[in-house]
Amino acid sequence: MNRRRFIKASMALAAVSGTTSIATLFSRAAYASESEIADGRTTEFDFSVLQSMAHDLSKQPWVGKPRPLPDTLANLTPQAYNAIQYDAEHSLWNNIENRQLDVQFFHVGMGFRRRVRMFSVDAASHQAREIHxxxxxFNYNDAGVDTKQLEGQIDLGFAGFKAFKAPELARRDVVSFLGASYFRAVDNTYQYGLSxxxxxxxxYTDQLEEFPDFTSFWFETAKAGDTxxxxxxxxxxASVTGAxxxxxxxxxxxxxxxxxxxxYAREDIKQLGIAPMTSMxxxxxxxxxxxxxxxxxxxDSDRLAMWRGNGEWVTRxxxxxxxxxxxxYTDNxxxxxxxxxxxxxxxxxxxxMGWYNKRPSLWVEPLNKWGKGTVGLMEIPTTGETLDNIVCFWQPEKSVxxxxxxxxxxxxxxxxLPPIQSPLARVYATRTGMGSFPEGWAPGEHFPDKWSRRFAIDFIGGDLKAAAPKGIEPVITLSNGEAxxxxxxYVEPFDGYRILFDWYPTDDSTDPVDxxxxxxxxxxAISETWLYHYFPPAPDKRKYVDDRIMK
Incomplete structure (x- = not known):
């Protein structure tokens, strides 16, 4: 963010708590003392102040894209950017003895060009000071950064922050906020996954997707022993502000x-995504x-799970x-x-390298009434594992x-694992393959005349064993074709049941089958509900081909 333009756009805002305004929150005083890194002028701050700031900012024109960085930062390669390390001796709470938590900051550079402001807050006095x-x-190591271009640039800001917990203080972070409004956290494996x-x-509209930015952060000072x-x-x-x-x-x-x-909506919004997450x-x-x-x-993730308002558990x-x-997926x-x-x-x-077996799940639990809306799931084709291609969020029914x-x-x-799971039988895995032949008799010299696709859904837990003598009935619904x-x-290795069915097309449509x-x-009902989105091949591909070469 351009600091001068931001302050200019903020001058018309009403003062908060006497003479405190957005402009004064971004003012600079003397450099920090040796015991702390916050060096800004003291201003009043709490959540109500932030809400007022976000509300007032929504009435002002959006300041647009971030202004250019010094060349030495804008042209960094990923390897050079990763070589820049925050100096742990200047961590946010380094002066607190017996601390269990600490915070460090990310340098701006490469694709991270938004200048994010950081503030330290004393919760007892509601006073905040900026960290310039x-x-x-930072330790620039072998990054090749010309630090002379950075001297005196107190408004350069930071790109984001990361948090650490004992006993891994300053070694392995557990929370990271970096880029636009993206953030991640880990479980006890210390392995990041989805965001x-x-x-x-x-x-998913006819308009370009908008990526809001977190432009400022305020940290309440943690006490010794706090986790x-x-x-x-x-x-x-451009369309919305938020506190x-x-x-x-x-x-x-x-x-x-x-x-x-x-x-606080600046403009009409076609699609608002609450608690969004992205995965691969x-x-x-x-x-x-x-x-x-x-x-x-x-x-990074293998399924979308939903606990609907009516109590139904769903796995997709x-x-x-x-x-x-x-x-x-509609819900209330x-x-x-x-x-x-x-x-x-x-x-x-x-x-x-990726350690996908260690990656965490992310579960959202609403704490207030969200009303009617949908859980949206977007799946994007990908040829590799370097880009997120899964997006999920809650969209309120009422337009904004x-x-x-x-x-x-x-x-x-x-x-x-999620904090709560269905007491009913749960989907363990989903498998697909060629169909139209008895299980255990893969096609040999003679391939089936009729093409189909086989689905195997494994269920575990719940009351499956008690239900088995009484009779387990799969209830299958298809939007097209037949089962x-x-x-x-019964599958002994995972102590559960496998439901097999072959899907046969009844027309030439290639539309997805729900x-x-x-x-x-x-x-x-003795199990959660399994949903699947199947993409039938074109009619000329619905055949088995014997590609063996025999001499």
């Missing part, structure tokens, strides 16, 4: 975040098209489609949803108009 950029806060965002705007800290964030974009309060609990096994956001799915047990590698599976395996797909006051990574067996990935004010409260759980050769098999299944016993 200065080169001595969350502060807000999503027009992700929980509070950080506030100001969000800004966010994150209460981040760095537990022993996971990270839990309470999020309270107040949103290249291939898995159900989708093998892009798994021509040494790795059996490649994904993820896909890597050949063309972009968007699905919207959802109890929770998330992108989950439930397979934690190394043997199923064989990856010693300029001047609207909204409030959403929710809790984010970053953990290997045949339905089988129910599949739905749950298990029933004597009229009662």
């Amino acid at each position: 950029f200065r080169p001595e806060l 969350a965002r502060g807000l999503a705007v027009n992700t 929980k800290f509070v950080v506030y964030a100001l969000l800004d974009s 966010y309060k994150f209460t981040i609990n760095c537990e022993a096994q996971r990270v839990v975040m309470d999020v309270d956001n107040h949103l 799915f290249a291939c898995g047990t159900n989708e093998r098209r892009m798994c021509d590698t040494i790795h059996p599976q490649i994904h 395996p993820l896909n890597n489609p050949q063309k972009l797909q968007y699905n919207a 006051n959802p109890k929770g949803f998330g992108l989950l990574q439930l397979d934690h067996e190394f043997a199923n990935y064989q990856d010693i 108009k300029a001047g609207d004010e909204l409030e959403f409260k929710y809790r984010l759980y970053w953990s290997g 045949r050769q339905i089988e129910i098999l 599949m739905r299944m749950f298990l029933r016993c004597q009229g009662d």
